[in-house]
Amino acid sequence: MGRKTLRVLHTSDLHLGNYGERDRQILDGTIEAIPEHGADMLIIAGDLFDHNRVDKGLVRYAAERLDAAPCPVLIIAGNHDCLVTGSVFDRFEFWRDCTNVRIFKGAAGETVHLPGLDAMVWGKSIDYDDRDVKPLEGMPRPEVNGNWNIAIAHGYYVGRNLVLFPSYHIYEEDIAGMEWDYIA
Numbered sequence: 001m002g003r004k005t006l007r008v009l010h011t012s013d014l015h016l017g018n019y020g021e022r023d024r025q026i027l028d029g030t031i032e033a034i035p036e037h038g039a040d041m042l043i044i045a046g047d048l049f050d051h052n053r054v055d056k057g058l059v060r061y062a063a064e065r066l067d068a069a070p071c072p073v074l075i076i077a078g079n080h081d082c083l084v085t086g087s088v089f090d091r092f093e094f095w096r097d098c099t100n101v102r103i104f105k106g107a108a109g110e111t112v113h114l115p116g117l118d119a120m121v122w123g124k125s126i127d128y129d130d131r132d133v134k135p136l137e138g139m140p141r142p143e144v145n146g147n148w149n150i151a152i153a154h155g156y157y158v159g160r161n162l163v164l165f166p167s168y169h170i171y172e173e174d175i176a177g178m179e180w181d182y183i184a
Helices: 020-037 056-067 093-097
Strands: 008-011 041-045 073-076 101-104 110-114 119-123 148-152 156-159 169-171
Touching (some): 008 020, 020 041, 041 119, 041 148, 056 093, 073 119
Parallel strands (some): 008 041, 041 073, 073 101, 119 148, 156 169
Antiparallel strands (some): 110 119
16 A cells, blocks of 8 residues: 655745735735645745845735645745845744744754655755855655655756856755655
8 A cells, every 4th residue: 555645736936026916916826726736735945035125014915825725835945035034934923823834944954744644844944145055955864654755945956067156056966866755
């Protein structure tokens, strides 16, 4: 007998705060896609917000809408909304009241168990914006217990190609041989 099915809706780079009137429509469309696709969890793999100076009203709207989503919401901060002091995830108290939203804040990454979904999720937010970021550095080995093992990081896959930017690289050797079921 295999594992029960797990359907993940995975997105990143919504950059709310960049689209004016369309910001709320973008978020609403993402949330509406959850039941439309029968998703069991929503993963936002960085840059939910375009920057850390986004208007408090938009951040509150996002927190309330995500908290009311019909499944758990897992968020890591990206390079645009990184977890520096005063970030959109740090300066607004209403995130603490969100029981359906998990923001990964551990500098070395952290693990969340979702027993109702038979899933273990490791996520690593970007917590600085001034030095080389290695998105998958510190990722532990997945647990071998029949659960789904999912990892979340914010960066871009460069394979073996010459890289043009100095940071956020995910190399082929970073994921080759990994035993994770899914890396977002």
